[in-house]
Amino acid sequence: LTALLSPTWFVAGETGSWRILRVEAVKGDSLPAARRLSVCGPGDDVAGAARWSLQGVVGHARYVQSQEKAALGAVQPALGRESATCAAFIPIRKSAAWWELAQDERRAILEERSHHIAEGMKYLPAIARRLYQSRELGEPFDFLTWFEFAPEHADAFEQLTALLRRSEEWAYVEREVDIRLSR
Amino acid sequence: LTALLSPTWFVAGETGSWRILRVEAVKGDSLPAARRLSVCGPGDDVAGAARWSLQGVVGHARYVQSQEKAALGAVQPALGRESATCAAFIPIRKSAAWWELAQDERRAILEERSHHIAEGMKYLPAIARRLYQSRELGEPFDFLTWFEFAPEHADAFEQLTALLRRSEEWAYVEREVDIRLSR
Numbered sequence: 001l002t003a004l005l006s007p008t009w010f011v012a013g014e015t016g017s018w019r020i021l022r023v024e025a026v027k028g029d030s031l032p033a034a035r036r037l038s039v040c041g042p043g044d045d046v047a048g049a050a051r052w053s054l055q056g057v058v059g060h061a062r063y064v065q066s067q068e069k070a071a072l073g074a075v076q077p078a079l080g081r082e083s084a085t086c087a088a089f090i091p092i093r094k095s096a097a098w099w100e101l102a103q104d105e106r107r108a109i110l111e112e113r114s115h116h117i118a119e120g121m122k123y124l125p126a127i128a129r130r131l132y133q134s135r136e137l138g139e140p141f142d143f144l145t146w147f148e149f150a151p152e153h154a155d156a157f158e159q160l161t162a163l164l165r166r167s168e169e170w171a172y173v174e175r176e177v178d179i180r181l182s183r
Numbered sequence: 184l185t186a187l188l189s190p191t192w193f194v195a196g197e198t199g200s201w202r203i204l205r206v207e208a209v210k211g212d213s214l215p216a217a218r219r220l221s222v223c224g225p226g227d228d229v230a231g232a233a234r235w236s237l238q239g240v241v242g243h244a245r246y247v248q249s250q251e252k253a254a255l256g257a258v259q260p261a262l263g264r265e266s267a268t269c270a271a272f273i274p275i276r277k278s279a280a281w282w283e284l285a286q287d288e289r290r291a292i293l294e295e296r297s298h299h300i301a302e303g304m305k306y307l308p309a310i311a312r313r314l315y316q317s318r319e320l321g322e323p324f325d326f327l328t329w330f331e332f333a334p335e336h337a338d339a340f341e342q343l344t345a346l347l348r349r350s351e352e353w354a355y356v357e358r359e360v361d362i363r364l365s366r
Contacts, residue, residue, distance in 0.1 A: 003279075004321045004322070004323065005318060005319060005320075005321050006321050007321070057319050057321070059282075059318065059319055060282040060283070061285060061286060062245075062286060063286055064285050064286060065285050065286060065287040065288075066284075066285040066287055066288050068285070069285040096186075099242075099243040100243070101249075102244060102247050102248050102249040102251070102252040103244060103245060103246055103247060103248060103286075103290070104248040104249055105248075105249050107286070133319055135188060135242065136188060136240050136242055136316055136319035136320060137188075137319060137320065138187045138188050138189055138190070138240070139187070140187065
């Protein structure tokens with residue numbers, strides 16, 4: 001039987017294995033500064049004084065087509081690699097106009113015109129990525145994306161985020177906070 | 184700014200404006216029998232002894248393409264019509280195999296091969312329909328669909344559900360409960 005989805009919590013405060021290096025409001029309101037971040041699953045104890053916390057679930061792929069899925073599956077690295085001591089946590093909310101588009105319109109903007117999937121794939125396996133869905137949970141962001149990479153790939157990661165932020169898809173981004181971390 | 188999504192609760196027990204006529208397990212486990220059902224939004228008081236409750240959010244359309252969206256928008260009736268005294272509440276869970284498919288594969292099964300959208304459209308405006316997403320909320324069902332129609336369209340509704348249950352898409356349905364109601 002299908003397992004029920006359970007949320008992952010990103011808890012910012014005084015504890016956690018990730019040290020927060022900077023918090024930048026790319027668009028809209030920022031999030032409060034904090035020293036450390038914990039990533040908590042169902043078995044973890046989320047107790048303690050949090051400055052803020054956000055939750056999301058790893059659901060199914062919303063835009064990836066079958067050939068892309070096969071290509072991604074062949075090169076996508078796991079999280080938690082020993083060498084990947086740098087991370088970025090990027091919560092994003094898109095506009096009402098985005099959510100009112102039909103599936104084919106959203107796909108065309110995301111991939112055919114903004115090349116989100118194809119461009120991201122060029123940075124694999126250097127940059128590991130996991131997308132958490134938050135919109136359905138009534139959260140202030142629609143997605144939480146977590147990236148992990150080794151220090152030597154930090155410049156490549158800057159190129160990727162800069163490229164995506166210039167894309168047509170990003171015109172629908174209403175709020176974006178870019179949080180960098182290390183462990 | 185985009186409003187945050189909030190869940191709708193379907194609460195079965197001794198109170199509520201809908202009388203439960205029957206509860207049928209179409210596939211997998213049923214739900215406990217109860218006399219009445221309330222449909223509760225953010226402002227409502229969900230207190231009281233419930234036999235069971237299920238929640239979902241009205242999110243964005245997952246498969247509908249732009250031409251279909253325009254066609255649906257032109258004929259889709261609202262819920263709560265005076266004449267629509269019959270309702271069906273159908274919680275469904277799909278299999279892990281469904282959720283592992285890519286977007287284009289799920290769309291091809293749902294519409295190009297099972298004609299879910301096109302067949303449903305033939306029953307508009309007689310049968311009003313609203314889809315609630317539950318999967319991301321960690322609920323036991325992936326979707327909750329609520330239908331409303333006048334008694335003279337009850338036979339048409341049986342035709343529609345029978346047709347969909349014979350489709351390729353329904354091979355991925357792992358659990359389905361069909362609850363009929365009147366007010």
